[in-house]
Every structure is written in structure tokens, then in C-alpha cells.
Amino acid sequence: MGITNGILAASFDAARDAGAEKICEIRISIGELTEIQEFALQFAFEALTPGTMAEGATLAVAHIPATSHCNECGLDYTHDRFEMLCPECGAFNVTPLTGREMRIDSIETPDEDGTCPEPTAKPADWLLPTDNPEV
Numbered sequence: 535m536g537i538t539n540g541i542l543a544a545s546f547d548a549a550r551d552a553g554a555e556k557i558c559e560i561r562i563s564i565g566e567l568t569e570i571q572e573f574a575l576q577f578a579f580e581a582l583t584p585g586t587m588a589e590g591a592t593l594a595v596a597h598i599p600a601t602s603h604c605n606e607c608g609l610d611y612t613h614d615r616f617e618m619l620c621p622e623c624g625a626f627n628v629t630p631l632t633g634r635e636m637r638i639d640s641i642e643t644p645d646e647d648g649t650c651p652e653p654t655a656k657p658a659d660w661l662l663p664t665d666n667p668e669v
């Protein structure tokens with residue numbers, strides 16, 4: 535619940551700063567190496583939002599794959615939590631690039647007439663911002 539509370543608190547602040555009274559959708563990115571489980575976030579989101587400005591809102595989660603840069607052969611590659619060695623030369627000398635992110639990407643608020651825009655397509659269909667290594 536702690537992570538979800540943090541996401542909600544930051545989203546409420548941002549929405550209030552924007553003069554909004556309601557939140558339609560919160561879009562976040564989670565790196566595959568954070569071990570944050572989406573179902574746990576969704577569960578907490580459902581439990582914590584009733585009665586708040588995010589009641590009925592959608593939590594869209596983009597999963598950012600883990601990537602690293604090999605300092606021996608220069609290869610940038612995608613890997614999972616357990617196989618971090620360079621697949622090209624087997625080096626241990628690698629620099630993590632992405633996969634440890636946990637950030638709020640955007641917050642959708644109602645249109646001027648008070649209706650919410652169409653929610654993002656199913657989170658699983660969301661394209662990943664893999665060209666953005668910001669951590």
C-alpha cells in the first residue's frame with residue numbers, strides 16, 4: 535500500500551495544482567527490476583481510491599524492461615532479473631540502463647465539460663518508452 539499511497543498523494547497534488555477536482559487516469563512506469571507487482575498495485579488502487587478525487591480512475595501501468603550496456607563489447611541488450619551477463623561476450627562488466635524506474639508519467643483530468651477522455655487502451659497494449667533511460 536505504501537507505493538500506491540505515494541502515487542496517489544503525488545497525483546492529488548498535481549491535479550490540484552492543475553485546478554482539477556477529479557482524476558480520470560494515472561499512468562505510471564515500473565521497471566522490471568523493481569519487483570513491484572502490478573496486481574498488488576491495482577488491488578491497493580481499488581482499495582484506496584473510493585471517496586477520493588481518483589474514485590473510478592484507471593491506473594495504467596507500463597512495464598519497462600531491464601536493459602544493460604556491456605562495457606567490454608559495447609552491446610546494449612535486454613535481459614531479465616536473473617541473466618544480467620552480456621549475451622554477446624559473457625562479460626560481468628556491464629552498466630544497468632533501465633529497469634529500476636518507478637515514476638508517474640502523466641495524470642489525466644476531465645475535459646472542460648467534465649467528462650473523462652477515453653482511457654488508455656489496456657495497459658498490456660501500451661508501448662514502452664524504452665528509448666527513455668531516465669531513472
Ligand SMILES: [Zn+2]
Pocket residue numbers: 604605606607608609620621622623624625
Ligand atoms: Zn559484451
